[in-house]
Amino acid sequence: MQIEAEKVEWYIVLKNWFFNNSYIIFLSYSSCFLIFYLIYYFNSNLHGLLLDYADLIDFLKTLCILSFTAGIFTVTLKYFQYLKVFEGEFNRIINSQNFESKLQSIVSTITFSEDFLNKQGDLTEIWKKVTLIKYKKEFPELYYKIEKNIKNNLFENNSLDKYYKNVQISYEFELAEDNKTINVKEFSSFTIVRNSIDDFFWEFFVTFSQQIEKENNQESVLLIQSFTRIDDEKIDLKKCIITNQEENENFVKKKYSYPLGKKKEYHIERCFQFSQIIEDDRIVSFSSSHVVDDLTVRIKLCKKLQIVFEPVGDNLFNKENIFQDRICYVNRDVFLPGEKYKIFLYRTHDNN
Numbered sequence: 001m002q003i004e005a006e007k008v009e010w011y012i013v014l015k016n017w018f019f020n021n022s023y024i025i026f027l028s029y030s031s032c033f034l035i036f037y038l039i040y041y042f043n044s045n046l047h048g049l050l051l052d053y054a055d056l057i058d059f060l061k062t063l064c065i066l067s068f069t070a071g072i073f074t075v076t077l078k079y080f081q082y083l084k085v086f087e088g089e090f091n092r093i094i095n096s097q098n099f100e101s102k103l104q105s106i107v108s109t110i111t112f113s114e115d116f117l118n119k120q121g122d123l124t125e126i127w128k129k130v131t132l133i134k135y136k137k138e139f140p141e142l143y144y145k146i147e148k149n150i151k152n153n154l155f156e157n158n159s160l161d162k163y164y165k166n167v168q169i170s171y172e173f174e175l176a177e178d179n180k181t182i183n184v185k186e187f188s189s190f191t192i193v194r195n196s197i198d199d200f201f202w203e204f205f206v207t208f209s210q211q212i213e214k215e216n217n218q219e220s221v222l223l224i225q226s227f228t229r230i231d232d233e234k235i236d237l238k239k240c241i242i243t244n245q246e247e248n249e250n251f252v253k254k255k256y257s258y259p260l261g262k263k264k265e266y267h268i269e270r271c272f273q274f275s276q277i278i279e280d281d282r283i284v285s286f287s288s289s290h291v292v293d294d295l296t297v298r299i300k301l302c303k304k305l306q307i308v309f310e311p312v313g314d315n316l317f318n319k320e321n322i323f324q325d326r327i328c329y330v331n332r333d334v335f336l337p338g339e340k341y342k343i344f345l346y347r348t349h350d351n352n
Helices: 008-040 044-049 051-094 097-111 112-118 123-138 142-150 212-213
Strands: 162-175 182-196 200-209 241-249 251-260 265-277 281-286 291-301 303-309 319-320 325-333 337-347
Touching: 123 142, 162 281, 162 303, 162 337, 200 265, 291 303, 291 337, 303 325, 325 337
Parallel strands: 162 291
Antiparallel strands: 162 182, 182 265, 200 251, 241 251, 281 337, 291 325, 303 337, 319 325
């Protein structure tokens, strides 16, 4: 069964065409007459030839202005008509489930992009929320207690200004004649890598026996100037000051500070010499509040001593046997802030 298309009268088609294209008609007429009028106005010969038609030309000029106004008005109506259609289509799109899922995907991608995160000023809070969200789901009753105590050393401001590269630490342990005092020499070389050339204070700690401190009253005894250099220049002990000191019954912990600046890298060679009583303290350890990239530890012992080398936490070291006179442990990976290892010292005859 065929359905014949309804026949539309020609004048209706013409009327619809006129209304749909009226702005073209009005603006076309206006543009054409404007060109003619400009030529007519500025060309004296043409002006003279058409002098008898001056009234008609003025009438057509008025009609041109009206036509131009009508064209602009029609265009405006068309604009609002299309805007209404666009608004309806836009509402249909944004209300669709497909658009919602795509929008969520795009927002999620932007939110967790590096560029977006780098512009945020509350990365610590963002890290806490991301870290704790799974724990909150499983144990919501503990969430707020854990939130108060959670901490990331990488986000501490003092750990973000530099890191240590190619750290090499050498120990020389010798048991004194009294068979209880361990004389320690600690040699280290490394590179401080900065994120700017601003002035800053290089800070480091030394812990030693309280009894040894009482016997030694001069601070310079600990840091050996002849073996301590910065970029191949001897350290100025007058600038190396103690900014903090913690004491308990047996130990002293001193914090040293030294001013540096104007460079992004500093090559350090350093030597400490101190002693400790084996009954009070048989441990030598190394920790850092900054990232350490590549760490080598070498240990030289006298015949009266032996050691147990113990990595801390998940830190891993490979033992190397290339030296005949010392023990060597190496890790070419990156260490996060915190304690790296402990060395336990024993007299040789203690285990016999």
